[in-house]
Amino acid sequence: MSANGIDAALEREVAALISREAMLLDRRRWEEWLDLYAEDAVYWAPAWASEEETTSDPETQLNLLYLKGRGRLEDRVFRIGSRQSWASLPLDRTVHVIGNVLVERAQGNAVEATANCIVHVYGKKGAQTRGSRYDFAFRRIDGALRIARKKIVFIDDRLEGPVDIYHL
Amino acid sequence: MRNERTGHEMNRGAERDGFRHLVDDRVDEGVFRVDRAVYTDDAVFQAEIERIFEGGWVFLCHESQVERPGDYWSTEIGRQAVFVMRQTDGSLGCFINVCSHRGAVLTPLKQGSANVLTCRFHGWVYDRGGRCVKIKNEELGYPVSEGARERFNLQRIGALDSYKGFVFGSLRSDVPPLRDHLGAAARWIDLLADQGRDGLEVVPGCSTYVVHGNWKLQAENSVDGYHVTTLHSVFAATVAQRDARDTTAGMRRTESGRIKGKVPSGTYDLGNGHMGLWAMHTTPDVRPIYEARAWLVESLEPAEVEWILNRGRNLYLFPNVMLMDNPSTQIRFVKPVSPRLTEVTVYCIAPKGESDTARAARLRKFEDFYLTAGMATSDDAAALEAIQDGSLGPPSQWNDMTRGMDVMVAGPDRDARELGFEAAASCPDWEHEGMFHGFYRTWLERLEYGAGGAPRPSENGAAGA
Ligand code: FES
Ligand SMILES: [Fe+2]
Numbered sequence: 063m064s065a066n067g068i069d070a071a072l073e074r075e076v077a078a079l080i081s082r083e084a085m086l087l088d089r090r091r092w093e094e095w096l097d098l099y100a101e102d103a104v105y106w107a108p109a110w111a112s113e114e115e116t117t118s119d120p121e122t123q124l125n126l127l128y129l130k131g132r133g134r135l136e137d138r139v140f141r142i143g144s145r146q147s148w149a150s151l152p153l154d155r156t157v158h159v160i161g162n163v164l165v166e167r168a169q170g171n172a173v174e175a176t177a178n179c180i181v182h183v184y185g186k187k188g189a190q191t192r193g194s195r196y197d198f199a200f201r202r203i204d205g206a207l208r209i210a211r212k213k214i215v216f217i218d219d220r221l222e223g224p225v226d227i228y229h230l
Numbered sequence: 231m232r233n234e235r236t237g238h239e240m241n242r243g244a245e246r247d248g249f250r251h252l253v254d255d256r257v258d259e260g261v262f263r264v265d266r267a268v269y270t271d272d273a274v275f276q277a278e279i280e281r282i283f284e285g286g287w288v289f290l291c292h293e294s295q296v297e298r299p300g301d302y303w304s305t306e307i308g309r310q311a312v313f314v315m316r317q318t319d320g321s322l323g324c325f326i327n328v329c330s331h332r333g334a335v336l337t338p339l340k341q342g343s344a345n346v347l348t349c350r351f352h353g354w355v356y357d358r359g360g361r362c363v364k365i366k367n368e369e370l371g372y373p374v375s376e377g378a379r380e381r382f383n384l385q386r387i388g389a390l391d392s393y394k395g396f397v398f399g400s401l402r403s404d405v406p407p408l409r410d411h412l413g414a415a416a417r418w419i420d421l422l423a424d425q426g427r428d429g430l431e432v433v434p435g436c437s438t439y440v441v442h443g444n445w446k447l448q449a450e451n452s453v454d455g456y457h458v459t460t461l462h463s464v465f466a467a468t469v470a471q472r473d474a475r476d477t478t479a480g481m482r483r484t485e486s487g488r489i490k491g492k493v494p495s496g497t498y499d500l501g502n503g504h505m506g507l508w509a510m511h512t513t514p515d516v517r518p519i520y521e522a523r524a525w526l527v528e529s530l531e532p533a534e535v536e537w538i539l540n541r542g543r544n545l546y547l548f549p550n551v552m553l554m555d556n557p558s559t560q561i562r563f564v565k566p567v568s569p570r571l572t573e574v575t576v577y578c579i580a581p582k583g584e585s586d587t588a589r590a591a592r593l594r595k596f597e598d599f600y601l602t603a604g605m606a607t608s609d610d611a612a613a614l615e616a617i618q619d620g621s622l623g624p625p626s627q628w629n630d631m632t633r634g635m636d637v638m639v640a641g642p643d644r645d646a647r648e649l650g651f652e653a654a655a656s657c658p659d660w661e662h663e664g665m666f667h668g669f670y671r672t673w674l675e676r677l678e679y680g681a682g683g684a685p686r687p688s689e690n691g692a693a694g695a
Contacts (some may be wrong), residue, residue, distance in 0.1 A: 105602065109435035113339055117435035121590045124435030124578050126603040128594065133475050137468050141605055146464035148616070149608035187442055187615070220573065221439040224608035225601075 067168035076175045077163040079207055082197065084158035084179065087228045092139040095227075096132060100201055100208040102173060105129040107214040116215055126216060126225060137225045142170055148152035154185035156228050171202040172210075181230070192218045194230055249274065249677045253670050254628070257635065262667055263628040266621035274677070275569040278445075282549050282676045283566065284308035286403050287411045289551035290324065290577060292561065293395045294431040300344055300358060304337040306565065307401050311335050312387055314397060315358055324390045324399045325360045330382040360384035394423035395430055395555075414642075415504035417651035418545040421537050422553050424530055425519055426581030432561065433578040433593065439602045440573055441611045443618035445549075445566035448574060449669060451610055452544045452552040452562070453497055453507040455660025456633065461613055465599065465606045495660035498646065498653040499668030503548030503676075506653075507660050509540040518558075518588035518595075518655035522581065533648045548672060553579075558596035570618055576600055631670075634662025 079098070086095040098104075107126040108116040117123035129135055142150050159180045167174040177196045181187065199211035214230045223229075250267040252274070284307060291303045296316040303314045304327055311327035313336070327336050329349040336347045336356065346363065347356045348616055355364035362382035365372065372378065388403035393416060398408055409416065423430060441448070451457075496511035514520060519538065526535045537543070542556040552562040559580055565573040578596045580589060599606045620626055634657050643656035657664040 109437050111434045111436075112341060120593070121586065122433070122593075123620055124433055124437070125597055126437060126601060128597055132471065134440060136475070137472050137605070140471055141464055141468045144464050146467070147605070147609055148461060148612040149602075186612075219438060221437065221602050222442075223602070224612070226602040226608070 068165045072168055072173065073163075073165050075207060076165050076173060076198075076200065077160075079209075080175070080177050080196070081160050081198070083209070084160050088156050088158055090153070090228070092142065096135055096139060098201060098209050099132045099133050099135060100210045102130075103132050103135070103209055104211045105214075105227075106212070107216050107225075108153060108221050127214075127227075127230075135227065142226070142228075150226065152186070154183050154223065155230065156184075157182045169176055172202040173202070173207060174198065175200070178229075183223070183229060187223060192216065192224060192229070234436075235526075235623070249277065249674060252675050255667070255671065257667065258297055259405065260632060260635065262631045262635065262663075264631060264666075264670055265627055266629055267627075268446060268673075269621045270569050271567055275566070277677050278549075278673075279308045279566065279689070282673070284310065285676065286402065286405055286549075287389070287398045287400045287408060288549060289547060289563065290314055290390075290397045290399045292430070292432050292577075293322070293392060293397060294429070295341060296322065296397075296581075302337055302342055302344060302347075304335075304340050307387065307399060310401060313337050313398065314390075314399070315360075317358055322390060322392065322397060323359060323492055324387045324397075325384040326387065329354060330362060330363075330384065336384075340552055354382070356384055360386065381670060394419055411502060412547070413499075413502050413504070414500040414653055415502070415506070415545060415547055415653040417649060418500065418504075418506050418543065419547075419553065421534065421543060422545075422555055422559065423580070424534065425522065425526070425538060426583070427522075427525060427529075428582040430579050431582045433580055436575055436577045436601075437601050438573060438575040439611065440571060441614055442568075443566050443611075443614040445572045446673070447614040447617055448552075448562075448564045448572055449505070449546050449549070450666060451614060452546045452554070453505040453660075453665055454663075455495055455497065455509060456663070457610075457613065458660075461609050462606050464609070468605055482556075496643070496645065497657040497658075497660050497662055497665040497667040498651075500545075501654040501657040501668065501672075503669050503672030505665040505669055506544045507544045507665075508537070509660050511540055511542055514540050518584065518592040519581070521585055521588050533650070537649055546669075548669070554600075557599040558592050558595065560600055631663040631666045634659055634664055638662060638664035 083095065083098055106120060106128050109124045111117045117125060120128045125151055141147050160177055162178040163175060163226050165173065165175045175198045178189060179194045179196060182191045194217065195215040197213040198209060200207040201210040216230060252268050254261055254263045259467040288307055290305055291314055295303050296314050299318045301316045305312060313327040314322055314324045314326055316325050317434055329336055329351065331349065331352055331354050334349055334351045336349055344574055353366035354362060357363050360383055364381045365379060387399050387401055389400040389405050391398060391408035393408060393412060396419060489511050493510040493512060498506040500506050511517065523539060526538060544556060547551045550564045554560040554562060558578060561579050563575045578593060580592055598604060602608045602611060638657045640655055642651065642653040646653045646656055654668050655664055
């Protein structure tokens with residue numbers, strides 16, 4: 063264990079968890095995906111406030127998604143599973159590719175990490191490839207790391223097609 | 231950016247004998263239908279850009295987006311880049327956003343603040359009033375004389391005016407006054423603008439999305455109540471399972487009564503192509519505006535208070551903006567890119583000085599429903615794209631818009647008279663389609679008679695006959 067609490071085993075564990083989330087989304091294993099999140103997790107994709115800056119305060123500024131609590135993620139899964147959402151039928155196909163995983167901090171049960179993600183989407187109107195920067199906060203619950211907070215800076219702005227949890 | 235889908239599109243050559251044949255307006259015979267070529271035809275689109283978007287009033291921005299002297303806002307009128315600039319004396323100016331030298335767009339950002347705008351190409355400088363105040367190395371290249379730079383001043387657009395904070399402009403100057411253009415719709419703007427003791431403000435953050443569908447589908451969709459109980463039933467179901475799970479922290483209960491069942495509602499042809507839709511809230515007390523109830527009651531007429539608090543509303547202002555006050559409050563700006571591609575930018579607009587909890591609830595409701603990341607607007611966009619795809623082949627020619635025609639009335643109904651707006655026609659149910667008649671009549675007049683935006687007598691008689 064290094065002085066800052068980050069060792070190779072933790073780095074592997076974090077990288078595996080982030081990749082696992084991507085895999086579960088691509089393979090539409092929604093229930094297992096939900097299990098990765100803590101009950102009080104915050105899932106946040108800010109909007110762009112200008113060409114160069116995203117919004118930074120969800121309480122006073124607009125976001126693409128600001129979902130507080132795993133229940134808000136369950137809403138999304140419910141809607142996808144209903145087969146009644148026109149934007150989600152047929153479901154876009156996605157491939158997430160995770161990279162640049164860096165564990166930034168580790169203290170007790172709390173771990174923070176950053177990563178990048180390229181998502182290739184194929185849907186009704188064709189293919190597109192979009193990019194995101196992830197800021198994660200994890201919490202160790204009963205021995206396993208869970209996602210306590212995920213901030214997604216979705217760098218694309220002029221958006222085509224729906225943007226749902228499996229696109230990000 | 232994906233490729234536009236043009237492959238098997240039929241161009242029906244819509245302008246061969248004018249555009250009149252595209253709107254089959256025979257209400258006396260119970261017929262009102264619109265040729266789907268209006269969504270797909272290149273000649274129609276070209277005429278729309280020239281005669282509607284570049285030929286009359288369009289929405290530009292909200293005054294809160296250019297609050298202080300030097301603040302600018304870049305946008306387009308049709309194809310023309312323009313910018314709105316708050317002048318030193320506090321008034322607004324709107325200029326062609328193109329350097330007089332060799333045509334580069336001037337503003338570096340969508341929104342910014344500047345004492346002067348310096349062209350980044352060869353360095354010409356314009357002040358806030360559009361005057362060309364400096365030409366780099368002028369003395370080496372031009373015969374220097376007093377006032378010689380004046381011919382390079384930025385052009386002002388033809389007309390600029392605002393109504394209760396909403397700023398409109400026209401490239402042409404031969405347009406009726408803004409107040410005449412807005413007509414009955416002005417009273418509907420009041421219903422939003424009067425909600426703030428100190429006015430409204432656009433909340434930071436916006437989202438732009440591209441819809442593979444014609445811009446008029448956005449207009450129709452904004453006042454189409456008929457789709458709500460089908461297309462958005464999944465939104466209502468999602469909210470119902472959410473409420474059952476009782477994990478609504480920070481959101482406040484979402485009102486889904488209007489989506490699930492029948493409530494009092496209506497639509498209006500507001501004249502000049504503007505349209506309005508309303509439906510009664512089943513639980514108005516969960517709306518963020520409800521905290522301002524006492525102040526509204528003491529400041530406004532009872533009818534206006536009733537409309538603000540109890541009726542969800544969508545206002546479509548011809549041709550390029552919707553002001554919505556339903557689950558949340560929204561400016562939806564529409565930019566036609568091609569017959570089959572529309573760029574939409576949405577902003578949350580809110581009363582200045584509302585409480586932090588009301589503001590947060592307003593934002594959560596906005597994100598929940600609107601946006602392509604939201605759980606309703608994304609379904610709307612998919613539906614509109616399906617209409618575009620369904621409009622491509624010759625056998626699928628006509629859109630029927632007769633629903634509720636028997637019960638619509640010419641002029642204002644009782645509700646409209648109470649609030650005080652001269653509706654061109656009133657429909658007693660938001661599932662009715664009579665307001666589209668006014669929209670397409672105005673649309674046709676503008677295409678047939680050209681620019682200017684002055685309503686002209688139509689062969690079809692008064693709207694809502
Ligand atoms: S184009 Fe602007 S200075 Fe030359
Ligand atoms: Fe809708």
